[in-house]
Amino acid sequence: PRGGEAREFDFLLWFSAMMLAAYSTFVFGVFFYLRYYYPLYMVGMIFAAIAADDVIGYIRGRSLNLRRASLFATGVYASALLFMGFNTAFRSMPVYRFYDVARWIQTHTDASDTIGVFQSGTIGYLSGRRVIDLDGKVNHEAFEALRQGTLEKYVEHAGIDVVMDSAPVINLFLGPWSSAEKERIESERVFTGGEYGLPSWIGYRVSPPRVFNASGPSSATVHFGPDPAP
Numbered sequence: 001p002r003g004g005e006a007r008e009f010d011f012l013l014w015f016s017a018m019m020l021a022a023y024s025t026f027v028f029g030v031f032f033y034l035r036y037y038y039p040l041y042m043v044g045m046i047f048a049a050i051a052a053d054d055v056i057g058y059i060r061g062r063s064l065n066l067r068r069a070s071l072f073a074t075g076v077y078a079s080a081l082l083f084m085g086f087n088t089a090f091r092s093m094p095v096y097r098f099y100d101v102a103r104w105i106q107t108h109t110d111a112s113d114t115i116g117v118f119q120s121g122t123i124g125y126l127s128g129r130r131v132i133d134l135d136g137k138v139n140h141e142a143f144e145a146l147r148q149g150t151l152e153k154y155v156e157h158a159g160i161d162v163v164m165d166s167a168p169v170i171n172l173f174l175g176p177w178s179s180a181e182k183e184r185i186e187s188e189r190v191f192t193g194g195e196y197g198l199p200s201w202i203g204y205r206v207s208p209p210r211v212f213n214a215s216g217p218s219s220a221t222v223h224f225g226p227d228p229a230p
Contacts, residue, residue, distance in 0.1 A: 012043045098122035100196040116160035164203035
């Protein structure tokens, strides 16, 4: 192996080690997904390419039969990979769920409303509303409230008007809800995620219902529940 050239990428190994340590011991978040480690996959691809180049160099100096067998195996692997990618691309459908949530917020809430969401990235960028992150990744106050078990008080203190996310997540961090609270949330529900590809999601108004103007100078009354049929 060309150790000297590989050593140029040592900083990537340090980056990978620090990232693993951070997500394992320090970085706090309600949700933990393997996609957090996507940058490590890129690092792995770089070192895999270096290793593959070394293997190719090794095979070149070996027998013709070994080279033919290696070429055949590589061809089979590449063909299978391309077929799988091609087949998957035509069987899958694009996922725009968070886009739809952002569009719903923009259409059904007032420009002055503040929205509290745990998974706030896409929604925060595209909804055109003031969106407060509740899962503590980019919001230190929410982070402290989650650690102290006072997120419900934080929602009130932050002036959040509508809370939206997966019902089990909201129940876990803003509950547990009593039967009366569940009935209240159900009666004040403004978003039903099942209609937008997010079966477990709900949205309910924390502040009292009021007249709002989401799209123009005319006023409209807050509509609870599914959109009326056209």
